[in-house]
Amino acid sequence: QVQLVESGGGLVQPGGSLRLSCAASGSIISINTVGWYRQAPGQQRELVAAITSVGSTNYADSVKGRFAISRDNAKNTVYLQMNSLKPEDTAVYYCNLEVTYGSSWLSARSGNYWGQGTQVTVSS
Numbered sequence: 001q002v003q004l005v006e007s008g009g010g011l012v013q014p015g016g017s018l019r020l021s022c023a024a025s026g027s028i029i030s031i032n033t034v035g036w037y038r039q040a041p042g043q044q045r046e047l048v049a050a051i052t053s054v055g056s057t058n059y060a061d062s063v064k065g066r067f068a069i070s071r072d073n074a075k076n077t078v079y080l081q082m083n084s085l086k087p088e089d090t091a092v093y094y095c096n097l098e099v100t101y102g103s104s105w106l107s108a109r110s111g112n113y114w115g116q117g118t119q120v121t122v123s124s
Contacts, residue, residue: 002026002099002113009093009118012085016122020080022095022115028076029108032098036069036080038091038120045094049080063089085122092117 008020024031032053039045049069050058057069068081078095095115102108 004115006115006118011121017083024076029100034078035096037094040091
């Protein structure tokens with residue numbers, strides 16, 4: 001079906017930047033809405049940013065102006081550029097994709113998939 005592989009997390013100092021990637025593979029026909037979520041210890045998972053199939057974006061207030069979500073449809077990859085990182089951005093980040101897959105449009109099916117998560121730690 002569909003597999004997702006996240007990368008790009010790590011340890012960064014406050015004010016630094018990271019770029020997360022989420023690469024999808026499989027019998028993908030199209031990637032529809034994409035979201036990046038994060039979950040800090042002891043907290044609920046929250047939506048950080050989302051992008052639709054036509055490129056409309058939405059951001060949590062806490063990251064507006066600092067984070068940017070984008071997608072490369074040719075590579076079936078989505079990105080989260082994170083700038084001006086703060087300690088409160090520390091969390092495990094997950095991508096979530098709505099995917100249409102199958103051998104053809106006649107047999108297409110849709111599914112919702114999560115990446116494995118990548119740790120982002122912002123600390124001096």
